[in-house]
Amino acid sequence: MLKGEAIWALGAMSGTSLDGVDAAMIHTDGEVIFEFGPSEYRPYSETERATLQAALGKWQGDDIAAALTVCHEAHLDVLSRFDGVDLVGFHGQTLAHDPKGRGTHQVGDGDLLAERLGCPVVWDFRSTDVDLGGEGAPLAPFYHFACAQKIGATRPIGFLNLGGVGNLTWIDPRKSAPQDPGALLAFDTGPANAPLNDLMQQRLGQDCDLDGRLARQGRVEDGALELFLAESYFRKIPPKSLDRDDFALMLDLVRELSDADAAATMTAMAATAVMQGMEHCPELPEKLLVTGGGRKNPVMMRMLEVGLDCPVEPIESVGLDGDMLEAQAFAFLAVRAARGLPTSAPSTTGVGTAIGGGRISRPA
Secondary structure: OOOOOOEEEEEEEEOOOOOEEEEEEEEEOOOOEEEEEEEEEEEOOHHHHHHHHHHOOOOOOOOOHHHHHHHHHHHHHHHOOOOOOOEEEEEEEEEEEEOOOOEEEEEOOHHHHHHHHOOOEEEOOOHHHHHOOOOOOOOOHHHHHHHHHHOOOOOOEEEEEEOOEEEEEEEOOOOOOOOOOOOEEEEEEEEOHHHHHHHHHHHHOOOOOHHHHHHHOOOOOHHHHHHHHOOHHHHOOOOOOOOOOOOOHHHHHOOOOOHHHHHHHHHHHHHHHHHHHHOOOOOOOOOEEEEOHHHHOHHHHHHHHHHOOOOEEEHHHHOOOOOOHHHHHHHHHHHHHHHOOOOEOHHHHOOOOOEOOOEEEOOO
16 A cells, blocks of 8 residues: 555454454554444354364464364454455454464464455464564554544553453553654553453353443452462563463462352452553553443442542543454554554564564455
């Protein structure tokens, strides 16, 4: 694409919560968000979710054929619903993430999607960053920077994504570009919804603690919370990132608790991890804008409001879509990749210098 040319990009995201595929369009040149377009959500069936769950922790070379089929079919189903698409950003489904060991593994084939959709597809966003010494995550911060400028922020602001894993982006919108020194700080705060969802599935056969109803009935077990916070991850200096199941110990810590107390304690773990993470911010953000499924949990949101010294608001309070922000982010990153612009930097993933990521596949 030509430098400075705005196009309609379509992004897709299937997160670690394994609920489904979000897809959203934006009109952008990879630097400025000019317009938000339509969006769609395609939930996974119980069978599809179980197939993906069974593939978690597997790497290239392992038997992931069933998970690959689910990933492709679900993404093609939702992405084919859009018209007027110039470029697709396809994240795929993360099965394993070990940046200082085996690398990172997102299942999904951009070549196949490009052929089936009939338009260029940018994919494999994380590998280059990991190969060059970065964490490969989080990648949404460059989009968060554009969003902060879009809403007219003039002072440092925070974006908190409470998906399967929690991640925090601290933004100084007064900087000219996201790769500028001091523009961003980003890292995974800790587990968020993934272990809580696993608890609900294992004990009650439910996908999540809807509206925090179960946690509201319980009591936080301080001993379990203290053991959780003793994990070495919280003492690491960011940038840093997590795999979905890095904190599997959470389920062990609440094993003897009632359902309600276990839900309350795991909700407190997610919220307290954010509080610990906020201590790394260069200065207190003017407000913390919350995206992802966790913003719909009143118990988790209330814990954050009480525990933090800045306002905590769902991202809809500034006119952004908390369900589609990550899908929009990969549309934005796809355009940056096509233009040869950086998609990560030392302050977001710990990579040595600002770099671009992603492979581009084009239909024959």
